[in-house]
Amino acid sequence: MKKMMTVFAALALVASLTQAALAGDTLAEVKKKGVLVVGVKDSLPPFGYIDEKSREIVGYDIDFVKTIAQKLGVKLELKPVTSASRMPQLMEGNIDMIAATMTKNPERAKQIDFSYTYFLTGQKFITNKGKVKSLKDLEGKKIGTAKGSTSEQNVKKAIPTATVLSFDDYPQAFLALQQGKVAAVTTDESILAGILGKAPNKNKFEIPTLQISEEPYGLGMRKDDKNLVAFVNKTLLEMEKSGEAKKIFDRWFGPKTSTPLKRTFKITADK
Ligand code: GLU
Secondary structure, eight states, X not given: OHHHHHHHHHHHHHHHHHHHHHXXXXXXXXXXXXXXXXXXXXXXXXXXXXXXXTOSEESHHHHHHHHHHHHHTOEEEEEEOOTTTHHHHHHTTSXXXXXXXXXXXXXXXXXXXXXXXXXXXEEEEEEETTSOSSGGGGTTOEEEEETTSHHHHHHHHHOTXXXXXXXXXXXXXXXXXXXXXXXXXXXXXXXXXXXXXXXXXXXXXXXXXXXOEEEEEOOEEETTOHHHHHHHHHHHHHHHHHTHHHHHHHHHHSTTSSSOOOOOOOOOSOO
C-alpha cells in the first residue's frame, strides 16, 4: 500500500511538472535566448507591412513589440502570419507572441491569453462609391474577407443572406472587389482605411458608416504564460502613462497620415 502511495505521489509530481513545462515561462526563455519572436502581419498597412525603402516590416503593431523587446533587453524577430495561421503558430511554439490586428474575444481566450487592449476599432465595409447605404443593400451579395478572422464570423451573423468569400488576406479580398467579383470587403475599419489609403484608384471606393461590431486588439500569448502576460501588460500601462502609446497612434493614424483616425481609447487594465 505504502509503495502504491509513493507511485501515486511520483505520478502526481510528474503530471504537475509536465503541466508547468507545457504552460512554459516564455519570459525566462526569451531572456535566455536573447530574442523575442513575434508573429505579425506583413501586408496590412498601417499595422504591419513592408516599407518600400527599408524593405523591413513596419507599423503600429511592430512599434509596440519593438518597445517590449527593448524593455526586455532582447532582439526582435518578426515572422509573418495570417489571420488563420497566427494561433496555431503560437500554440505550436513557432512564435512567442502575436501582434497581428488580433481581436480579443472569449472564444479565442479559451485557447490563448491576451494582453490589455492596445487598439480599438470596429468592423465596417469597403464598397464601390454610392452603392451601399444600409446593410439591406448587401443582402444576397458576395462579400470578401479573410479566413480565420472575426470579420468572417460577424458578417455571417449580420447579413445571413450574403455569400462570404474568405481569402488568405485582405489585400486579396480587395483585389476581388476591384475585379467586380465581390460587392464589398469587410473587416476592421482601421484595416480598411489602410487598404484604401494605399489604393491607386481610391476615389472609386468608400467606407460607408455601417459598423457591425467592436474589435478590441490584444497581443496574444500562450495560455497561462503568466510572467510574459504580466510583463507585457505592465509595459503597455507604462507606454500609456509616458505618452509613448499615443505617439505611436499618432505616427500611424494622426491627421497627417493617409489613415487619419480618432483615438477613442486609452490603454487600461481591462480584461
Ligand atoms: N481583428 C479581426 C480579427 O482578429 C480582423 C482582422 C484580422 O483578421 O486580423 O480577426
